[in-house]
Amino acid sequence: MQANQPDNDRVLCECDLASLQALVESLETRHQIIVTRPPGVCLTMIRAEDSLERQEFFLGEALTSECDVTVDGAVGHGLCLGDEPVRAYCIAVCDALLHTGRDQPAEVNTFLETHRSQLAAEEQREFNHILRSQVDFKLMEQD
Amino acid sequence: MGYVAIKGGEDAIAQSIRLVEYYRVRGRTAPVSIGQIQGQFRLLLDKIMGEASLYAPEHAALVLKQNEGDVFESAFMLRAYRATLQRRYTAETLVTREMFIRRRLSSAFREIPGGQILGPTRDYSQRLLDGRLATETLGHIEDFLAQFEAAAPGRPTVPVTTLPKVIDLLQAQGLLREVDDDASRRVVDVTREAVKFPAPRSAALQMLARAETGGLMALAYSAQRGFGSTHATVGELRVGEVPVRVRDARGRIRVVGRIRLTEAEMISRLRVQRRDESPALSLGYGLCFGQNETKAIAMGILDRAMRSGGDAPCQSQEFVLYHTEGIESYGFTNHLKLPHYVTFQSSLSNLRQAIERKDRKRGQLGFGAAVVNTTSSPS
Numbered sequence: 001m002q003a004n005q006p007d008n009d010r011v012l013c014e015c016d017l018a019s020l021q022a023l024v025e026s027l028e029t030r031h032q033i034i035v036t037r038p039p040g041v042c043l044t045m046i047r048a049e050d051s052l053e054r055q056e057f058f059l060g061e062a063l064t065s066e067c068d069v070t071v072d073g074a075v076g077h078g079l080c081l082g083d084e085p086v087r088a089y090c091i092a093v094c095d096a097l098l099h100t101g102r103d104q105p106a107e108v109n110t111f112l113e114t115h116r117s118q119l120a121a122e123e124q125r126e127f128n129h130i131l132r133s134q135v136d137f138k139l140m141e142q143d
Numbered sequence: 144m145g146y147v148a149i150k151g152g153e154d155a156i157a158q159s160i161r162l163v164e165y166y167r168v169r170g171r172t173a174p175v176s177i178g179q180i181q182g183q184f185r186l187l188l189d190k191i192m193g194e195a196s197l198y199a200p201e202h203a204a205l206v207l208k209q210n211e212g213d214v215f216e217s218a219f220m221l222r223a224y225r226a227t228l229q230r231r232y233t234a235e236t237l238v239t240r241e242m243f244i245r246r247r248l249s250s251a252f253r254e255i256p257g258g259q260i261l262g263p264t265r266d267y268s269q270r271l272l273d274g275r276l277a278t279e280t281l282g283h284i285e286d287f288l289a290q291f292e293a294a295a296p297g298r299p300t301v302p303v304t305t306l307p308k309v310i311d312l313l314q315a316q317g318l319l320r321e322v323d324d325d326a327s328r329r330v331v332d333v334t335r336e337a338v339k340f341p342a343p344r345s346a347a348l349q350m351l352a353r354a355e356t357g358g359l360m361a362l363a364y365s366a367q368r369g370f371g372s373t374h375a376t377v378g379e380l381r382v383g384e385v386p387v388r389v390r391d392a393r394g395r396i397r398v399v400g401r402i403r404l405t406e407a408e409m410i411s412r413l414r415v416q417r418r419d420e421s422p423a424l425s426l427g428y429g430l431c432f433g434q435n436e437t438k439a440i441a442m443g444i445l446d447r448a449m450r451s452g453g454d455a456p457c458q459s460q461e462f463v464l465y466h467t468e469g470i471e472s473y474g475f476t477n478h479l480k481l482p483h484y485v486t487f488q489s490s491l492s493n494l495r496q497a498i499e500r501k502d503r504k505r506g507q508l509g510f511g512a513a514v515v516n517t518t519s520s521p522s
Contacts, residue, residue, distance in 0.1 A: 005396075005397070006386075006398045009397050009398035009399070010400075013398065013399060013400040014400070014401075041228060042231040043228045044230070044231070044233070044387065045230055045232070046198070046234045046387060046402070047234055048236060048430050050426070050428035051239070051308060051310055051428060052321060052428070053322070053426075055344050055345060055428075056236060056330045056345060057344070057345040057349045057352070058330070058349045059237070059349070059352050060193070060197060060352060060353055060432055061196060061198070061225060061230065062197070062199070062234075062387060062402060063199035064232060064389075064399060066231065068392070077391045079232075079391060079397050080399050081198070081399050081400035081401075082200070083202065123243065124300070124302070125292075127243075127301070128301075130244065130245055130246075130262055131301055133262055134258045134260050135258075135261050136254075137253060
């Protein structure tokens with residue numbers, strides 16, 4: 001699961017919030033969830049670098065939501081961009097369940113697979129539209 | 144310069160704030176929702192976030208509504224909000240090669256790997272007013288979207304992919320060279336450390352990234368017009384979304400979402416310093432939040448101009464970085480509206496004394512031009 005974590009994070013950060021909330025509400029009935037750090041906003045400084053000399057610099061900050069929980073004793077950290085307290089909490093719960101070392105709940109994996117496919121399909125649709133604006137300008141002396 | 148505080152006026156100030164609200168809503172039009180602003184004023188929010196140096200689209204929409212569209216005030220307010228928050232994470236360095244491309248072009252090369260992608264742009268439009276928008280309804284929007292989505296792809300579907308950089312072509316041929324200057328490579332955070340000149344390049348890039356778009360554009364334009372030695376070409380301009388990764392409390396790298404960015408790589412000639420040196424090209428770098436192509440291009444031009452050496456305004460780090468800092472310059476310009484009674488009275492008093500001294504020297508009676516000089520005009 002560790003290998004797929006960035007991928008899972010991305011799905012949880014970008015998926016439809018209502019669906020994620022419904023998933024976590026169903027998990028709440030079967031697991032003991034303790035919020036150890038209530039959802040709150042903070043800042044993440046974004047680092048960048050120029051392309052040639054690779055000079056690092058600070059581009060600016062991004063509003064970030066974070067939340068920590070324990071689920072049946074396993075620690076989970078929820079992090080996402082924006083003022084998204086509910087999403088940060090839901091990510092924390094999923095994170096705890098995905099990294100307990102025990103059997104991962106099938107519904108979380110199913111959720112991730114479903115939404116990964118949905119997001120990929122949406123991205124592909126958008127990319128298709130974008131590629132339709134690909135251009136090959138001709139010079140005046142060319143046909 | 145000394146300042147003397149004022150007091151009083153609480154009721155008038157409170158009423159002036161109520162008046163702001165009154166003029167915002169007195170037309171009794173339907174309130175504009177934050178979602179509408181986020182959806183339909185994308186480029187304006189990108190500008191605000193860039194100048195506030197805070198990526199927070201929802202909050203940018205909120206301040207824009209609150210300030211009736213004033214970009215300066217909105218960026219100011221967003222920066223003030225930022226100051227109330229704790230910085231708990233520093234992201235891993237962005238990799239713009241991972242960008243999900245929405246727009247990508249090169250004006251240096253016609254054929255580039257991955258192709259020129261116009262994406263969303265008004266560059267090739269005729270800048271005509273679209274009167275239909277005056278009566279636009281949700282129905283019109285739905286119709287447009289349905290037609291747009293239904294349009295068959297003009298070519299076989301290409302899987303989503305990232306694109307190589309155009310500068311790779313020049314690098315492969317050994318035509319690009321780093322600028323050989325004395326600039327420190329130390330990574331400075333100008334929000335934590337006061338800037339001293341000459342500033343490390345990291346500080347300059349950070350300040351340019353949070354500078355005001357119009358100010359950057361004006362100075363970059365001056366460089367292009369000859370007040371400076373750089374004439375840059377867009378090696379590559381790309382707009383799209385890049386993942387942000389942070390290290391969480393357990394030391395794991397986590398993706399926290401994606402941010403929209405504009406990146407400009409501006410190519411210009413490198414001035415040869417030594418006789419044995421062969422000519423080469425170098426790069427000015429521009430990167431900013433959101434889709435703000437003017438800003439990224441101007442940043443790239445100025446990054447290069449400030450390292451080129453010379454006496455033009457755009458070649459002076461201090462001149463460029465201090466005067467394009469939008470919040471500082473906006474704040475200073477607008478502070479002139481606040482009471483300066485004591486300072487002005489003091490200036491006036493000095494002026495009167497100076498006139499009196501001058502008049503006394505001339506053997507006149509002093510301040511008060513109405514007094515007739517009886518000694519010089521014979522009756």
